[in-house]
Amino acid sequence: MMDLLVVLLVVGSATLCIACFPSRKEAVALAAAAAALGYGQLRGFFPADLAFKAISMPVLLILLSIGMFAEVFSASGVFEKLCRLLAISVRGSRRALVVVFLALTYLLSCFLDNLTCLYVLLPVMIGSMRAVGMGPAELRPTIVAIVIAGNLGGASTMIGDFPNILIARSQAIPFLAFLTWMM
DSSP: OHHHHHHHHHHHHHHHHHHHOGGGHHHHHHHHHHHHHHHHHHHTSSOHHHHHHTOOHHHHHHHHHHHHHHHHHHHHTHHHHHHHHHHHHTTTOHHHHHHHHHHHHHHHHHHSOHHHHHHHHHHHHHHHHHHTTOOHHHHHHHHHHHHHHHHHHHHHSSSSSHHHHHHHHHHTOOHHHHHHHHO
């Protein structure tokens, strides 16, 4: 019981640190993983060889490639241009802009990690929505709806959400079969 509490304390502390210092999330996550692994090795309930065998290299490579793809597209300005083009195409209609952004968020979250998608798109979308005259009272529920669309998109495919990657990989579910089942 004590071991479980220590590991939960490490994970809880890491979560709190990531929430307070998001720019340091990688370092905090690595430190927490090392602490939990070291404690498990020291106490004998989680040997290092078992921990390293549990690491799925294909899953790590998928996550790395998705992150690199999103970073390259974000730096290229493609997302900003797409959002501007969408705002122009709806001719300033707030309702149409929200619907288009919901659909865009859902679709992109199907093929990118949903958190990365939201991280890249939300600032651009908020700027576009402010440009058509949406104020804070209208933006709040719209942002919540966009976050929900991102989560739904991420849950729809095996690469849009980290747990889905693990599930599909461990059960050897083909991409299209997973997509069909989740739809």
